Amino acid sequence: MKLLQSLLLTLLLFTIPTLIFAQDIMPPTIPWSGKSKSLLVDKSSLWVTPFELSDGLESPTYNQTMDWIKKLVADSEYLELVTAGISEQGRPIQMVIASLDQDFSAKGLSTSKKPLILFQAGIHAGEIDGKDAGMMLLRDISQGSKLSLLEQSNLLFIPILNVDGHERRSEYGRVNQRGPKEMGWRTNAVNLNLNRDYTKLETAGIQAVTEVINSYDPDLYIDIHVTDGADYQYDITYGYVATGGYSPEISNWLSTHFQPEVDQALKDNGHIPGPLLFAANGNDFSAGNVAFSFSPRFSHTYGDIKHIPSILIENHSLKPFEQRVLGTYVFLEQAIKSVGNHFETLQKAVAADSNQPKESIPVKFKFREIAADSMEFLGVASSKVKSEITGAEYVKWEGKPITQSVPSIFMDVPELSVSVPKAYWVPVEWTEVITKLKQHGIQMETLSEAKELRVELSTVTSYSMGNQPYEGLMRVQRFELDKTYRTMTLNPGSVRVGTGQALGELAVILLEPESVDSFFQWGYFNSIFSQTEYMETYIMEPLIAKMLSEDADLKKRFEEEKATNLEFAKSPRQVYRWFYEQTPYFDQNWKVIPVGREW
Structure with missing residues (x-):
């Protein structure tokens, strides 16, 4: 019996697939110890988050997240939890409302003299940094020393938008991302990408967000993601429709008032903010960075066409989870302050964009013929390595900071406009x-x-x-x-x-x-x-003969078509079709x- 058990164990060991974790083979990271680490509370704190308990390595499940948030809300008179929608698998999409005035109604918040900020996490459920950052920030507002933030803005926080994708979690959630240990899935339960859904509204998540936007009328909309792609020094990259959009005054407000203050706050806390980054050659940034014109199926461009100041955060996937979460916290805290400090000018920008003339608008954009300028790019050294497996070259990142000058390639020239x-x-x-x-x-x-x-x-x-x-x-x-x-x-x-x-x-x-x-x-x-309707040849033959005998102009056009289109002249099917289209029997709505x- 023991011999049989030993043989079975040996067989089992040889048949278990080797476990390979991308976390173990990622490019080297640049050491980081920013000032924002001071935001972490001691593990003995009553309101320590699951993220902090795990030393910044893990993010809680849906149930763990909601249990923690419900306790926080129950213990604060300034917070309320509401259900914004129900997912395809039946999970509530929850939203936390924070108000110093304790007016949590859509009417009250939409007409308040304070700005209203909506920020959401987990639209791509593996990219979950915003959830853990938001939990910490709400904790510090309602239980710590930052209640004064609610003197400047009211808040709407959706901790997990793609709740079903969030629960399709495992250590194999996102192969290109450094943490958390378990990550959710990009798409929802029926494999739809929520951040391609803002115009067609096919998913419960985006239907819920749209209803929130319509009901509460936020003054700033922040959608928090994590990137894929190349390596660089920036840890918190973000963008908005700066040029080539539908809200030019809002874009000017974001670049003049919002971005400088947020960038400075991130730098002061040891982070490196940057713009949205897309390598022109798909590998490294030697050929430049592309500033795409996204269509309104995406969150921040949908906000732009609705004249809502909208930000897309893309934290860098190769930076450690803890670093990304803390940077997101700093971003959100400063966003509250900046919107509060410049709310009057923001309102004027929104009003101007909402009332601008609409004689024609662009519906498609193309790239500029010449790069806009060059940018000082805080990159990471790389080398080209020939693969022993495929024979092709690939980029190997070396974890060493470098500074480059690279072209900025803008896609903001209207290619097609409509009246x-x-x-x-x-x-x-x-x-x-x-x-x-x-x-x-x-x-x-x-x-x-x-x-x-x-x-x-x-x-x-x-x-x-x-x-x-x-x-x-x-x-x-x-x-x-x-x-x-x-x-x-x-x-x-x-x-x-x-x-x-x-x-x-x-x-x-x-x-x-x-x-x-x-x-x-x-x-x-x-x-x-x-x-859906057709005409038989035994009807067409006598009908065509009658048409030709009674309509000289039709006969002339038929002869011209045969003379100029040899394929038509040789095809009885095309000839019948041509005549059918000249009759009132043809479907006029086709x-x-x-x-x-x-x-």
Whole structure:
């Protein structure tokens, strides 16, 4: 028996797969000991967070997080916990409200003389730094020495947005990220990326955030992530729509008042702030840093088109978890102070952007022909190594600080703009589109009785679809349009979406087909491509003969088409099709996008 057990144990040992942890083979890190370490409390403290108890190595589960937060809220008159939504797997998406005035209502907070800041963590659930930083900050506000922060701003804090992805956690959550020990998953329970969902609103998480934004009307929106990609010295990188966006006055406020103060606070606490960083060559920064123009499917660009000052934080994935969390804390604390100190000028910027003229707006951007300038780049030394496995070269990071001068490559030149009509009309039968417009907070008039109206419509003359689903939808890719005027019959329940409102730009982005985030390109009108009625050849032959005998102009156009299009002349199918399209039997709604423009 013992011999059999020994053999079985030996067999088991040889069949267990080798455990490989990316944490053990990551590039070397630069030693760090910043002043922000003083934010950590002793493990004996009554309100020590799970993050602090683990020496900055771990982040608590959903249940552990919520249990800790519920106890904190129950012990403070300045905090309240509300449910912002329910996830696909049935978990509450919780939000903490902090108010010195103890007015936790949406109406009270949206009309308060104090600014309101919304910050969220875990939209990509493995990138969870903001959760642990927010827990520490709320602890120090409600139980420590920082209650005065609530004299400057009211707060909304969503500790975990992608709650289902958060619980798909393991030591194999994110291969390129240095901690925490267990990390959640990037996408939600149905494998959708929440930070690609701000225009199409397919996920419970982004539906919840949109409802919070519409109800509470925050004055600053912060979305906290962790990067992937190359190595560099910066630990807290962040950005906003600085150029090429829809809120230029807000962008100016962020660059003039907000960024200098936040950067200084981070530097004072031993962190190295930087802009959003994307290597132009995909490997290192020798070819420059790219400042992309993100479409409004992303959080900070969605905020920009809604005229909400919005920040995307991207902590550096190769920096230790503790360093990233503490840097996030410093960022959030200074954000509260800066918005409070400059709130009046911020309000003026928001008002100016909300009321700007809307004759035409860009719907697609391209790169500048010449790099904007160069930036002093705090990089990390690297070398090119030839792989013994593939034979190709790859970048090896060496953990040594270097300073470089690299080009700044901006993608902020309008490539395509559209004229803005007075209003759009959406027929009642396109219920899903109307519902999404309402979820965005866009104002509209709803018909109570039928109406006939002459409007401009777009007809798709050619198109191609994506070869695979993107974020669960089949997108329309290359296409061409014709625009013509027609009289539409609009039944009760159809809506008129005026563009003179504050969210007029968002309405254009969603309803103009040329926009990369339009409902058309996302595939919500794909059924217009299906042709459902046909004509048999035994009808077509005598009908064509009659048409040619009675219409000399038609006969002339037919002969010209044959003479100039040899493929057409040789194809009976194309000939029948051509004549069918000349008849009133042909489907007049085929490939017509059912959104009318009122000029």
